[in-house]
Amino acid sequence: xxxxxxxxxxxxxxxxxxxxxxxxxxxxxxxxxxxxxxxxxxxxxxxxxxxxxxxxxxxxxxxxxxxxxxxxxxxxxxxxxxxxxxxxxxxxxxxxxxxxxxxxxxxxxxxxxxxxxxxxxxxxxxxxxxxxxxxxxxxxxxxxxxxxxxxxxxxxxxxxxxxxxxxxxxxxxxxxxxxxxxxxxxxxxxxxxxxxxxxxxxxxxxxxxxxxxxxxxxxxxxxxxxxxxxxxxxxxxxxxxxxxxxxxxxxxxxxxxxxxxxxxxxxxxxxx
Ligand SMILES: Nc1nc2c(ncn2[C@@H]2O[C@H](COP(=O)(O)OP(=O)(O)O)[C@@H](O)[C@H]2O)c(=O)[nH]1
Ligand SMILES: [Mg+2]
Numbered sequence: 001x002x003x004x005x006x007x008x009x010x011x012x013x014x015x016x017x018x019x020x021x022x023x024x025x026x027x028x029x030x031x032x033x034x035x036x037x038x039x040x041x042x043x044x045x046x047x048x049x050x051x052x053x054x055x056x057x058x059x060x061x062x063x064x065x066x067x068x069x070x071x072x073x074x075x076x077x078x079x080x081x082x083x084x085x086x087x088x089x090x091x092x093x094x095x096x097x098x099x100x101x102x103x104x105x106x107x108x109x110x111x112x113x114x115x116x117x118x119x120x121x122x123x124x125x126x127x128x129x130x131x132x133x134x135x136x137x138x139x140x141x142x143x144x145x146x147x148x149x150x151x152x153x154x155x156x157x158x159x160x161x162x163x164x165x166x167x168x169x170x171x172x173x174x175x176x177x178x179x180x181x182x183x184x185x186x187x188x189x190x191x192x193x194x195x196x197x198x199x200x201x202x203x204x205x206x207x208x209x210x211x212x213x214x215x216x217x218x219x220x221x222x223x224x225x226x227x228x229x230x231x232x233x234x235x236x237x238x239x240x241x242x243x244x245x246x247x248x249x250x251x252x253x254x255x256x257x258x259x260x261x262x263x264x265x266x267x268x269x270x271x272x
Contacts, residue, residue: 006030006265020046031227033199054266057232060241061259064097067243072155072185075218076173077192078204079161082220084117086192086246087158088124089254090218093244094154095130106153107132108146110139110176111160113169121158128251140175147183155185170211177212190218190243193234195225202234209238216240222247 009026020041027037027050043049067073073090075083091105107125109132111117118134125132133146143157157180159173180187191214193201208214219231222245234240242257255261 010266018047023047023050027229029226030229031198032229033233036229036233051263051266054232054263057235058242058259058262060257062241062243062256064094064099064256067094067188067256068099070186070188071153072157072180072187074157074159074177074180074187074189075192076159076189076208076212076214077161078194081161081192081194081197082218082246083161083192084111084121084158085124085249085251086218086220086244086254087156088121088128088130089246089251090244091125091130091154091156092128092251093254093256095128100154102129103131104153105130105156106146106150107156107158108143109134110143110157112136112139112142113160117158117160124251139172140179143176144179147179147185151183170208174212187215188243189213189215191216191240193217193219193231195219195222195228195231197230198227199230199233201230202237205234205238205240214238214240216243218242218244218246220246223253 009029023046024037024041027040040046040050040053073087075087077083087107091107094100095102095105107121107130109118109121111121112135122132122134133142133150135142135145139159147155157176159176160169177187177189189212191205191208193205205214217234217240219242222228231242235242244254244256246254
């Protein structure tokens with residue numbers, strides 16, 4: 001996984017006395033912004049400063065029990081970010097805990113615009129034996145029907161990709177949110193952030209946030225991203241926690257976010 005490379009680079013840097021310039025280059029390679037880097041390296045103990053900064057930013061950690069406090073998981077984000085695959089991975093992860101019977105889980109396909117979207121969801125869900133609810137119609141009315149017929153279930157709602165410039169589609173996703181509120185659901189809205197996306201993501205999230213609440217992030221494609229710096233800036237700017245990280249195309253390639261495990265990847269002998 002990608003973290004292996006970070007650790008390897010850090011180790012190599014620590015084999016010799018690391019210079020400020022070398023550390024700057026390491027952070028640039030990881031995709032941190034110049035303002036972030038400037039703040040880190042202004043200090044003589046820049047390695048400590050870096051690690052402390054990460055610790056400050058990552059002030060969250062989740063266990064399975066946390067998620068069972070909710071009953072409705074709304075997945076949103078731009079096209080191709082990984083919503084459909086991560087919704088199945090996430091539901092499967094919760095299912096595997098064995099805390100809840102499989103019949104209490106339902107994935108609702110509210111991506112009714114894109115041809116093939118329903119089929120993709122069905123295929124993925126079938127692989128892990130999860131039930132899906134698929135209907136034609138407007139996304140919000142599909143969700144309405146699904147909720148009306150499945151009052152006591154854990155519902156996972158897959159939405160269609162929104163371009164932040166398409167106001168109608170963003171209004172539609174807000175309608176889905178309102179429908180969930182109408183049914184008094186305990187909603188967790190999860191913005192799916194593609195780790196390969198880069199700094200444009202900040203602006204994109206801002207626009208989504210102006211339409212509906214976002215409770216936190218699901219990071220995808222962590223296995224293929226080399227520049228993860230922007231993720232820390234998103235967290236800093238919007239104070240959003242990371243609920244899970246997806247790191248591969250296999251349906252088991254997902255982990256609930258754990259602060260200790262995550263930060264461990266930035267530690268090597270010498271930098272603490
Ligand atoms: N390598 C890798 N690929 C991923 C990951 N998550 C999603 N993908 C791929 O990204 C593409 C888009 O994913 P999809 O779930 O359809 O995105 P959606 O449009 O947001 O629903 C698909 O080819 C997925 O297999 C991941 O964690 N790692
Ligand atoms: Mg999709």
